[in-house]
Amino acid sequence: MLTKRIIPCLDIKNGRTVKGINFLNLIDAGDPVELAKIYANEGADELVFLDISATEEKRKTLLDLVERVAQQVNIPFTVGGGISSVExxxxxxxxxxxxxxxxxSAVKNPDLINQLSDKFGSQCVVVAIxxxxxxxxxxxxxVGGKVATEMDLFDWAKEVEQRGAGEILFTSMDNDGTKNGFANEALAQLSNLVNIPIIASGGAGNTQHFxxxxxxxxxxxxxxxxVFHFKEIEINQLKNELRKNNISVRI
Amino acid sequence: MKLVIIDYGAGNTKSVQFALNRLGVAAILTKNIEEIRSADKVIFPGVGHANAAMGKITEAGLEELIPCLKQPVLGVCLGMQLMCKFSEEGNTKGLGIFDLEVKKFGTENKIPQIGWNTIFDLKSELLSDLNENEYMYFVHSYYVPKSEFTIATANYGLNYSAALQKNNFYGCQFHPEKSGDKGELILKNFLNI
Known part of the structure; x- marks a missing residue:
């Protein structure tokens, strides 16, 4: 049976993790690769690296990092942040x-979704909303939630599916940072509307929220x-609790 | 041992190469016919669209070579699907090593299937030392139905082939290179065949 996935997100700036300083045993707490390996060992199902660097020379640093992660981590990972072209x-x-x-970049140029899924396959195209x-x-x-648009979430979700997105990563800004739980109603609506996997983001504060x-x-x-970076929740314990609640997870 | 990863422009070759490196094995990335023919073992990865990938295989002149290889060959994900004779994805004619047709999952499931699923009914040296119902990482919209060649089964709305074998040809629908320690065990088993 396909299991539900738990995905820690690492914010990266100039090749270093921005959060994640509470891991005491790390030789270098700011090294995303070290953190990624710990998460993989704790039972994370995938990882997301979100590059929030502001500079233009970031690209090379990011590519070096991606290569080091791929060398050392044996679970799948997604990279996001500032990606705007097929190249x-x-x-x-x-x-x-x-x-x-x-x-x-997908909102500004929706055709990018088609181009990416045609060239690389929809399985590697996640559209974050x-x-x-x-x-x-x-x-x-x-722009990280700073700029409002007139676009409706559900219309856009349907469109990205039709254009070839393989997954939708939905962040509720109303919930993000509140630690009051995920936007379950909107997520349920999304999940009914589209037939591609949905990743829920924003609002995790405790195990019950998951x-x-x-x-x-x-x-x-x-x-x-x-919640993962500051060790408020440990992934293996979270998964044990999920399984006790009859939610299928990989342990 | 000379280990070759077929690098025809539609594979996650680097991930496979890195996974082998973690096992302490160096692999050559190439689409050169002589290099492939002279290898002790061959890995045939693949991601993306069946039709586009098959086009690249033909372009590289590999469509006749691969089915004639005598050494152990491991197809991964789309690589395994292309070893079949036909895929519904773009109505693509495959390499025909397995006399099987690749079908699209029904819409009662979310497509693609993305994530960790269990494999069971294991029956090959490729899967030795692996427990039943071990988790593997899958990403796919098309599947190979169960057949006499099935050496591992998974379920996504229906039971289908998670892995195949016919003589020296092996295939995994999941990504052993992304399936944690258990996936690496499968790669190790392949190296030991």
Whole structure:
């Protein structure tokens, strides 16, 4: 039986992890590769690396990092952040990334989704969507949530599926950072609407939130950052709890 | 031992190479016919669209070579599917090593299947020392039905072939190079065949 996935997200700036400083045994706590190996050993099912570097010379640093991760980590990983062209993706995949995640660039140029899925296959194209509710309607936001658009979350989700996205990574900005749980209602609606896997993001604060998300939303995976980085939740313990609650996970 | 990964432009060759490196084995990436023919073992990876990948195999002049190889050959993911005679994906004619047709999953499932699924009914030296119901990482929209060549089964709405074998030809629908320690064990088994 296909299991539900637990995905830690690592924020990367200039080749270093931004969070994740609570791992005491690390020789270099800022080294994303060290952190990735720990997560893999703790039972993470995949990893997401989100590059938040601002500079232009970041690309080379990021590619070096991707190659080091691919060399040393034996589970799949996705790379996102600032990807805007077929060439960007080609370099990342050639360096050993399994999937890429695109966000604002897909909104600005929706045809990029078609181009990527035609060239590399939909299995490696994750479209990340950030949205929040404005007057009761879920509206897509860009540039890390800073810029609002008129686009409806569900319309956009349907469109990215039709254009060849292999997965949707939905972050609820209303929930992100609150530690009050995932946006289960919107996730359930998304999961009913499209026939590709949905990764839930934003709002994880405790183990019960993951249980609720899988039970109420039918999401295929949950993504979280700080609860894992600050060791508030350990992945193997989380998975034991999920299994006790009859949620199928890999242990 | 000379280990070759067929590098025809549609494979996750680097991931496979890195996984082998973690096992302490160096592999050559090549599409050169003589290099492939003279290898002790051959890995045939593949990701993306069946039709595009098959086109690249033909372009590289490999469509006649691969089915004639005598050494152990391991097809991974799309590589395994292309070893079959036909795929519904783009109505693609495959290499015909396995007299099987690759079909698309029904829409009662989310497509692609992405994630960790169990494999069972294991029956090959490729899978020795592996427990029943071990988890492997799968990413695919098309599947090979169960047949006399099935050496491992998985379930996604229906039972299908997670791995195949016919003589010296082996195939894994999942990605052993991305399936943690257990996946690496399968690669190790392949190296020991």
């Amino acid at each position: 960007d993706v080609e370099l990342l995949l050639k360096s050993g990334a399994d999937k890429v995640s695109i966000n604002s 950030d949205a929040k509710q404005i007057d009761g309607k879920w509206k897509v936001h860009l 249980i609720d998300c899988f039970k109420e939303s039918n999401a295929d995976a949950t993504l979280a950052a700080s």
